Amino acid sequence: MVALKQMLPRTTRPIAAGRDRFFNSRPEGDATRLLVSVLLLLCGAYSLIYFAVTAQRAMSQPIGDFFGLWSAGKFLFDHPPAEIYEAATLKAAQLALGMDPGIDYPFPYPPSFMLAVWPLGLLPCPAAYFLLIGTTLALFIWTTTGRQWCSWIGLAALVAPATTITIIAGQAGLLAAALMAGGFRLAAKRPVLAGVLFGLLTYKPQMGVLVPIALLAAGLWRTIAAAVATLLALIAITSLMFGWSVWPTWVTGILAYSDQFAAESGEILHLMPTVFVALSRLGVPAPAAQFVQGAAAVLAAAVVWDCFRRGATPLAAAALMTASFLATPHAFVYDMPIVATAVLWTVVEARRSGQPFGLSERLILMLAFTAPITLPPTGIRFPIAVLSLILLLGLIARRCRRLHPVPVGGGLVSWLDWRAAQSP
Numbered sequence: 001m002v003a004l005k006q007m008l009p010r011t012t013r014p015i016a017a018g019r020d021r022f023f024n025s026r027p028e029g030d031a032t033r034l035l036v037s038v039l040l041l042l043c044g045a046y047s048l049i050y051f052a053v054t055a056q057r058a059m060s061q062p063i064g065d066f067f068g069l070w071s072a073g074k075f076l077f078d079h080p081p082a083e084i085y086e087a088a089t090l091k092a093a094q095l096a097l098g099m100d101p102g103i104d105y106p107f108p109y110p111p112s113f114m115l116a117v118w119p120l121g122l123l124p125c126p127a128a129y130f131l132l133i134g135t136t137l138a139l140f141i142w143t144t145t146g147r148q149w150c151s152w153i154g155l156a157a158l159v160a161p162a163t164t165i166t167i168i169a170g171q172a173g174l175l176a177a178a179l180m181a182g183g184f185r186l187a188a189k190r191p192v193l194a195g196v197l198f199g200l201l202t203y204k205p206q207m208g209v210l211v212p213i214a215l216l217a218a219g220l221w222r223t224i225a226a227a228v229a230t231l232l233a234l235i236a237i238t239s240l241m242f243g244w245s246v247w248p249t250w251v252t253g254i255l256a257y258s259d260q261f262a263a264e265s266g267e268i269l270h271l272m273p274t275v276f277v278a279l280s281r282l283g284v285p286a287p288a289a290q291f292v293q294g295a296a297a298v299l300a301a302a303v304v305w306d307c308f309r310r311g312a313t314p315l316a317a318a319a320l321m322t323a324s325f326l327a328t329p330h331a332f333v334y335d336m337p338i339v340a341t342a343v344l345w346t347v348v349e350a351r352r353s354g355q356p357f358g359l360s361e362r363l364i365l366m367l368a369f370t371a372p373i374t375l376p377p378t379g380i381r382f383p384i385a386v387l388s389l390i391l392l393l394g395l396i397a398r399r400c401r402r403l404h405p406v407p408v409g410g411g412l413v414s415w416l417d418w419r420a421a422q423s424p
Contacts, residue, residue: 039366040159046373047164054168065334066129066170068105071097073121073128075107076114081242084114085253087260108257111246112234113203116172133167139178143185144341153344160340161372162333169334176204177338180211184317187223195226202231206328207335209297210304214320217308271375273336276329278383290329297327303397310404315349318342319396322368325389333375339389343369346396353403361395368392 054064071094075084083089084107094105120128141149144157157163166173183197198215201208215224238246269277275296279289300323307316321342325331343365350357357365367388374384 039370040156043159043161043164043370046161047159050164050168064168064170065105066132067094067097067099067125068107069117069132069170069172070120070125070128071099071105072107072114073117073119075121076118076242077121081111081114082245082249085246085249085256087256106257106260108254110203110205111238111242111250112200113172114238114242114246115234116175116203129170132172133170133174136172136174136178137163137167139182140174140337140341143178143181144344146185153348156344156369157337157340160337161370162336162340165372166334166337171332171334172204173332173334173337176201176207176335177341180208180321180338181317181341183211183223184312184314184320187218187220187312191220191222192226194220195223195228196230198223198227199230199234202234204335206330207324207338210301210320210324210327213301214304214308214312214316217305218312218316220312268332271333272331273325273333273371273375273383273385273389274329274331275326275386278386281381282383293329300324300327300393303393307397307400307404310400310406313349313400313404314345315396315400315403318345318349319393319400322389322393322396326386326393333372333385336372339368339371339392342392342396346392346399349403350399355399355403364388364391364395 072084072090074097075090075093079089079093087104087106090107091099091104095101099105120132122128123131140163141154141157145151145154148154163174179197179201183194183201186194186197198208198211201211211227212224215227235247269281274293276289276293279292280286284292304316304320304323307313307319310316318341321338325336325339347365367384368391371385371388374388
């Protein structure tokens with residue numbers, strides 16, 4: 001099976017001339033196209049079945065985790081905003097909106113995310129759900145595919161298991177993926193706008209923990225400045241809208257949330273594809289698991305630095321997207337759409353460079369693409385998802401070192417410079 005890119009049958013012709021060369025390639029080989037057609041057909045069937053079951057369930061109860069976001073928006077209209085970080089107060093308000101007493105939907109996000117959930121409170125829950133998911137899905141597809149949204153890569157991004165799970169959960173993972181992918185897509189031509197996107201990504205700080213390392217290694221100084229300015233602007237805006245006390249209250253609340261999560265998260269640990277959780281579920285003592293998690297974060301940061309000092313290329317961005325899950329101890333399956341983007345960008349890069357994958361590399365790509373399915377609520381404890389992320393990062397790092405030597409004079413080569421160097 002030649003890469004996912006090569007695996008998919010041609011679904012449409014380019015919709016306009018002058019498409020980005022990075023994404024302008026087509027699958028070859030009948031066997032490969034058949035294999036990828038089967039893979040995406042199975043992913044599509046998984047999506048349809050999951051959607052059907054969820055639609056039936058939604059007739060009698062709110063749509064998944066989205067209720068937590070929507071209820072937070074409603075809360076902001078009726079209570080002092082800082083009280084959203086008081087677990088008992090928030091839960092009482094959610095119970096009044098019809099939440100099952102056996103469920104908890106805390107709000108651990110920074111105050112800047114209030115700017116996104118506040119408008120949701122103006123709408124009925126179903127309408128707010130379709131607004132959030134529809135908008136973030138469109139942004140995710142576009143930032144992953146560019147102008148090739150109606151080609152094989154758009155279809156693959158749409159039916160990726162991570163996309164399906166995130167849509168059904170009603171979570172904001174598609175938004176985080178869109179901000180990260182969009183930031184790296186724009187970093188060369190529009191560094192300030194890219195920095196704005198990275199600044200907005202701070203609503204989920206654990207997913208952007210390696211972004212500063214990448215930007216420093218690539219020397220994207222204007223992007224760094226714009227990201228910092230955006231973060232400061234978010235702090236100022238949220239403080240003016242919701243009161244200056246929301247930020248220190250959030251810091252205090254996040255510490256309480258961490259303690260509560262550690263004590264009560266046993267039933268959802270299987271949904272977390274992180275090193276710490278994988279080791280904990282295997283029975284490793286917490287101190288040892290924390291040590292290994294710290295070591296994994298250091299190694300992930302080193303890989304990201306090495307890839308980005310060779311240039312802020314799509315392959316380096318794919319390394320960061322994958323490494324983010326190995327660097328943070330707190331991530332969920334609905335954060336994994338960005339891993340689907342990493343797989344697809346790696347596949348397209350192989351096609352563009354004329355460097356095909358070996359058999360083991362193809363298996364790793366398929367495993368990483370379908371890894372979210374391996375996180376079911378069962379007694380399975382083998383960390384397939386984490387293992388797939390480790391293997392994928394190794395694959396990307398090796399290809400990055402092979403295809404992109406460190407530029408003379410340092411690693412200050414942008415995505416645009418790299419693309420120009422490849423032009424005839």
